[in-house]
Amino acid sequence: MVGLVRLLGIRFLTWLNSLGRATVLWANAMWWLPRWEGVRLIVTQIYYVGFLSLVIIVLSAFSIGAVLALQFYTQLARFGAEDAVGVGLALVVLRELGPVVTALLFAGRAGSALTAEIGLMKTTEQLSSMEMMGVDPLKRIIAPRIWAGLISVPILTAIFNTVAIYGGVVVGVNWLGADPGGFWSGMQEGVEIYEDLVKGMIKSAVFALLVTWVAVFQGYDAPPTAEGMSLATTRTVVISSVLILATDFLMTLVFYGDF
């Protein structure tokens, strides 16, 4: 019993310790406004984390939109409510699936890559040598990557939303034959800018913050060994995914909860 309490205590303190170090890392990196030089670095990183994630985002968005339309259509057609496919699809995508799936894909595609890159830079003493040159790696390496993530994820989410709805149109309207007029007007009536679109984008910004934070910290904090690296990349994906899903529930509760 004492052993169990002690184990829990140690676990908790280790966790608290990492959280503290992660916060200091983030604060030190972001306590700095990007200058011209920084903008160039951020744009380069947006290419790596954002642009290179486009393929997986677009493909996933299209299939998710298509699957949703298919499921909605078969269920709604039983009540002759095929017109509601549009609004149902749009609400599910804008409020939940767009931000959540984009963030999950981003964590798997870009977050793990960030962790591995930063971890290897640390292992090969590149970060250390940069420090010795009088260049702060937090500002030069970490900060541009965090900014790039913060900028990319909401844009990727917007792209995901668009493509997913287009996928729904292809399946629901073009293939299964829902009435395009009803499809679009239902969507137009049912979707509100602030309530659905903006709140979804707020979610995606929060996810972006969480994923990039976890990814750069895991890389920066990884022990310089092969096991350390593999553990860190795995952790990035696992921790970010859990955080995304948990905070999504919380935010949905706050945004749409009825109390």
Next chain:
Amino acid sequence: MQASEHLIEIRDLSFRRGDRVIFDGADFDIPRGRITAIMGPSGTGKTTLLKIIGGQVKPDAGQVYVEGQDICSMNRDELFAFRRNLGMMFQSSALFTDLSVYENVAFPMRVHTNLSEELIRDLVMMKLNAVGLRGARDLAPSQLSGGMARRVALARAIALDPDLIMYDEPFTGQDPIAMGVLVGLIKELNSALNITSLLVSHDIHETVSIADQIFVIADGKVIGAGTPEELRAAPTPMVRQFMHGEPDGPVPFHYPADDIEFDVLGEAG
């Protein structure tokens, strides 16, 4: 301020990592404009000493003065400003793998100066020429041999003409030719640029051939200091063991362990 004879003065340095004592009241005076070597068996904290001087590691106690400034009391910004006067060549070379040889050497200039592109180009060519790798400017770090990578790292370390350059195990793992080249370069750069060179190594032959002054450290203390000749004739057995490369002596061959009878024969023994 009057420039003192010593660029670096370290007083009463103590540092421990976990339970292990790395330094226990060590003093160093590193003379200006000369080549000073810190020698000692592996794991005695030679690299740690360089990291302490560079401000990457904070000692538990003691003062570290470089140019009369106390490194330990600097804040983050002051440290980064201070390091611009410092070049370091890492054991792993630590080149930026996403940049070409040219860009690696240009990196410190681009970050710390507002020089025009042409001027940077000329400077990079001069630095690369000094290490004999002007022709390798377009190669990626992954295309370099270990010796070439270290020479590029050296060119990068002198990019901003620092006052102090630190070498972490520059000879380890090099073939004889590369070793000879590096020995020549370190000596040449030291006299040509009038830099203070601090070199950490356990390759006795090469180090003795270039160092003006040597510190031998063991068990967290300086156990011998002086010119190479003085140390060769050193009276203390530990320094002699090290300088002559004897496998056993005051520095034991065996890692501390129980009696071998106990380990081999077990409880029955």
